Amino acid sequence: MTSDSHAVKIVIPGDVLYPSSELRRPGKGTYELHGSIYSSLAGFVFVKEEKQRERTIEVIEVRRSEVGHDHVVPYIGGVVTARVTSIGQRFAKCALICVEETPLPGGAEFGALLRREDIQATDKDKIDLARCFSPGDVILARVISFGDNQTSFLLSTAEDELGVVSAVAESGERMLPVDWVNMQGVKTGVKEPRKVARVPKMNQLIG
Amino acid sequence: MNVLSEHGFRADGRRPEQIRNISCKLSVCPEADGSAYIEQGNTRIMCAVYGPHEATNRAKASEEGCSVSVQLSTAVFATLERKNRRRGDRKTTALARMLEKAFESVIVTSLFPRAQIDICCEIIQEDGSRLSSCINACSLALADAGIPMRGVVTCVTCSSVDGRPVVDISAREEMDTIPRLTLATLSGHDEVVLVEMENRVHMDHLSALMAASHAASSSIHQCLHAALQQHLSQTRAIL
Incomplete structure (x- = not known):
């Protein structure tokens, strides 16, 4: 179960977004390093809320525009x-x-x-x-x-x-x-x- | 010819620790996935990024990640004298390989197995620090293309004159046989992506030179950061 909340923050690669915690997960366009979630794309920050066994987990994503992902390559099983x-x-x-x-x-x-x-x-x-x-x-x-x-x-x-x-x-x-x-x-x-x-x-x- | 005048200024009126003016434009080339144009003083560079697409060199394709291929060329009219350059001479190839290695370590290559990212860099006008300006242009173009990176790489070429560090050197200053240190850092922090030394420097001067290069690199990062943010807020206005 996910719902979008719109954030307006503009970030570029290497920007620190949030300190990582058990209730936060790095999503698309982000990575986790040394206890922080960093952006790996230049774009806008989105925070999605995901329900996982009675807990609400925030998924941090950075997207270039409103419509999802643009670079894809074939992967095994796809x-x-x-x-x-x-x-x-x-x-x-x-x-x-x-x-x-x-x-x-x-x-x-x-x-x-x-x-x-x-x-x-x-x-x-x-x-x-x-x-x-x-x-x-x-x-x-x-x-x-x-x-x-x-x-x-x-x-x-x-x-x-x-x-x-x-x-x-x-x-x-x-x-x-x-x-x-x-x-x-x-x-x-x-x-x-x-x-x-x-x-x-x-x-x-x-x- | 002295790099620093008796009053401590350089030939173009800068102080030793002052970088050149930076102006940049993003998404200048509509055919490419991402592109950038950068002016650092009188050095002008255009860079275009294509991909990720299927690897043309099958031997280089790996299942762990994508490869980065850089093509570097200099315009006929880029330097003081007009010069027809052959493609793929030793110096340019060496620079291109350095760019490839630097960006392979920064791009999150594991996301694109068996793919390839092409970077085409054209030096339109050359006025010193060309490797650093190329790296800065490529960083912007890659960010514009939306290729995941661990951070934005910024690069600067510095020198040391009588123990005094001189940052972001121009072509006129490069003519003297002075030590040249090219340093690329990630996101303006301490992580070094590339370091290259030409000529010799006294060991006592090295730490001051490195510190000045780090500082200059992070000020360039601030410029690129501002440029990217401005570009993104403009695209947002269109959306």
Whole structure:
């Protein structure tokens, strides 16, 4: 349970905000050192109140503007939105466009790899990558690893909610999901196979 | 040529412990994530920060944190004589590496694993203390970009003339072979981020020189602090 109280104080990195105590926690844009909470951003101080087992804890945050956080990088376990850029025999190359709810700024796209064995949880060796994705598709996936020096982030779609959300047909038209393995073109009604994401609300909309 | 005149003033009329005038502008470059323009006396520097974005150098990318890459360039018309400089000569590269090391220790890099932050610094006019002015400009640009840092770094180059510390030296004073100490501190306090010594100084004069540099660095911090606060209150007025 959180509620915002608006503070007007302007701070810059390195400014001491509050002495740290058991009832205070450093939040975004702050850090704790030698018994004090410091700002790590230039911005405005916000004090949020958080209920924790009958105690009210103050969370100190520094934000640059009213709307939350702006710099994001993909992290392990996070759900990302990605665009498939190319398809190979053993993996698909993707470009990340969104981390959780935050879009990455234009030009700051991260590359990622989706290996064939990470597409589905079952029947891993029978998967034909071309029947799951095609270049241009927008997918939801989970970051499972940073990869080694040669490869970038590794993605996985081995969950029901993860997979293709919007596809591009061979003819170039947009396709929407119809069932677990098929997508249908919005105009022509031509079906193509995909690893479809079962996004709960989207299924209600389609029926 | 004497750095200090017989009445104890310097060639530009400053006292030995007086820093040059500072004026700065933030968010000058709309394409960058953050940018700053700083004038310290006649030294003028423009700095732009891009990122954090995917590391272009895969070998440098680490899972513990992001890397900082600095590009430093000097305009053709920056010094007294017009000079076409090659990119990546030894001196500039050394300065760029020092900037990288200084800021890697200050930016909270652990927040951005496998990412990279690019800093581009252009010396538009050079009138001494260029490393310190570059660091000050980068600090402002990073703060403007909203990159989490442990504090604002401020830097000053000082010298010692006959045992008397002379702070924030200009190009004319740099021409003499006098000791030059460049000191960068965090948030105007005692934590040292970078220290660099050129030429030799007598050991007896060193502690006075260090103390004067600390004092000058914290007065520069006050200037940058005021500039950042003013910029933020202006952006708040727009919101």
